[in-house]
Amino acid sequence: MSQPVSATIEDVARLAQVSIATVSRAIHTPEKVSQSTRQKVHQAIAITGYTTNAMARGLRLGRSNMILVVAPDIGDPNFSHILMGLENEARAHGYGILIGHTQNEPLRGMEYLKFLNSGQAAGLILFTGTLPFGHQAATTQLPPTVGVFEPIFNGGISYVGVDDLMGARKTVDHLLSAGHRSIAFIGENRTRLAYQRRREGYVAGMSEFGIPPEKHLILDGDGTVESGRAAVELLFMRDMLPTAFMCVNDQTAVGAMLALSARGYQVPRDFSVTGFDDIPQASFTNPPLTTIRQPRSIIGRQAMALLIERLGGAAAEEREILVVPDLVVRSSVGAPRQRPL
Amino acid sequence: MSQPVSATIEDVARLAQVSIATVSRAIHTPEKVSQSTRQKVHQAIAITGYTTNAMARGLRLGRSNMILVVAPDIGDPNFSHILMGLENEARAHGYGILIGHTQNEPLRGMEYLKFLNSGQAAGLILFTGTLPFGHQAATTQLPPTVGVFEPIFNGGISYVGVDDLMGARKTVDHLLSAGHRSIAFIGENRTRLAYQRRREGYVAGMSEFGIPPEKHLILDGDGTVESGRAAVELLFMRDMLPTAFMCVNDQTAVGAMLALSARGYQVPRDFSVTGFDDIPQASFTNPPLTTIRQPRSIIGRQAMALLIERLGGAAAEEREILVVPDLVVRSSVGAPRQRPL
DNA sequence: TGCATCAATGTAAACCTTTACATGTCGGAT
């Protein structure tokens, strides 16, 4: 249409009666330009409404001001909060965020590769635990990359995540100081590394306190509500009941509470229960769940800060930044019951 | 570092022993190139691993393959699902998505303006109900733009949203066919246009059925849990109780149910309650809430489709696309109570 | 044979910016 095509540096130069080089300098290296011309130029910029054409700039400089963020699932609430952190930090440094999601199909990642190859993105933030771009894409091909939430297996890439071990320690300590001595752990050790770390935190916390964790109180689920329920049922069947259930995530905790309530017990009067993650439902369970809050936006912020540091040319040695999460105390933990059930 | 700087069109040309023009043509207008050279070129591309440099292309063509999506709050779960729809549709057409959020500060929008002015984004998707870029940014300055979820006030911009009126009609019909005749509406008429439409749907549905809605059964809240609770309390105080509460959104419905439960009544035995939006908690309330599901990813998809159509040069007449949402039947609606409370 | 037409390809300009290098000017030191 009649789009009044936006002003170029040449328009500004003409108006200010200087060369385009001077305009560029007035913008990027003001100290190299005399006071008076600087003024003229800025005036001209204001009048014309000039903005640097990012594509020309990117072409000339060989880099862009975009960062590609690839996640398995954009709809994941985990994602959206981390994204906020990422975005805030990026914007503060003049970077924009380009997003893609793989929907857990590894091939889908390939489609985003083009943003990197074509130079449209200067850096990469990965949510998936693995490099999504197939094996052939050697690490050397990738731009500066930082993993979020999960370490990246295929090697050599820094990441920012949660200190799951410390989170689990905090949970154990909370239960111990409430008086519990017999604490079951309902875990998951098939998929996420994070879940294994939580188990380690449980074991370490118990051991350090002088209560080596009993094997029959460590159960394996799959992280679902159903598996939480099943684990509790199992303990009832075996008649080896603890006074508290520490669950590897909130879904499992919800399942555990459902099982207890179905059997007519009350939380936290008869049993205490803890979760991990602080999913949105955690404050709406009955009773509201004591859990570990994921410091999502902080993680996002840190990851982006690390990436931008790299883009600025910082040494690329591998780093692992773990953010320690906080315990959110609600009402699912109480003192252990005194008398037999 | 020793980044093996990616192949340019010139590398391909050299390898295929043709000119760069021919390479470009082989890619974009294959019919203009002879069978044999086309083959040579594609071979060379495969060998070199060439990808078009998007910045150079964008610079030359004067447009990019990025679309800017600006939302007030990225963390909003509403947003993330619409974003999925947007992203899927965009990717299918070779576009990438650039995101920004205003955090409800109008000034923040200005910062994203640069992506548009600098030609880095070819189109704009707006979540905010208003143009975020201040008044001075006349509509003519903006690239093709489509609003999502809310119409855009400052005029002339197409949008894709939910048919709130039809959603409300569906709710009313559901309650009516469950036997309710005295239905209160707990609304909100200050901020979102959508909320007004829901009220209109309520009024229309009742009227059409032959029950002109009674004024004292139409209440105004502010869309929060607390206001739902307050509205119910008010009706109790006035002793003008309906058999069902139709709420303008799920938060309000949650508040209403809390109030009823606090007074010792059961839903849906004593009162029926409906919500609107199908927020994640809606399936975890007690009882699970019957509500209207926002067709989020469909909206996203449609909005992006509309925008891409515009980018392709389609006539820019203003359009309003309303997606009809579905009723999700859970357990908060039953037959009206037969005897006085 | 000569000429018009057409298909296939090449040449070079343009998109807008940044920056190395060249130019010019001025002040101060010799």
Next chain:
DNA sequence: ATCCGACATGTAAAGGTTTACATTGATGCA
């Protein structure tokens, strides 16, 4: 008076692509 250095500014190349226009060669037709 001459020269040098510092400073301010201009000139022009380069970055990778697309495409209008020019060129080439071949084909068809008179």
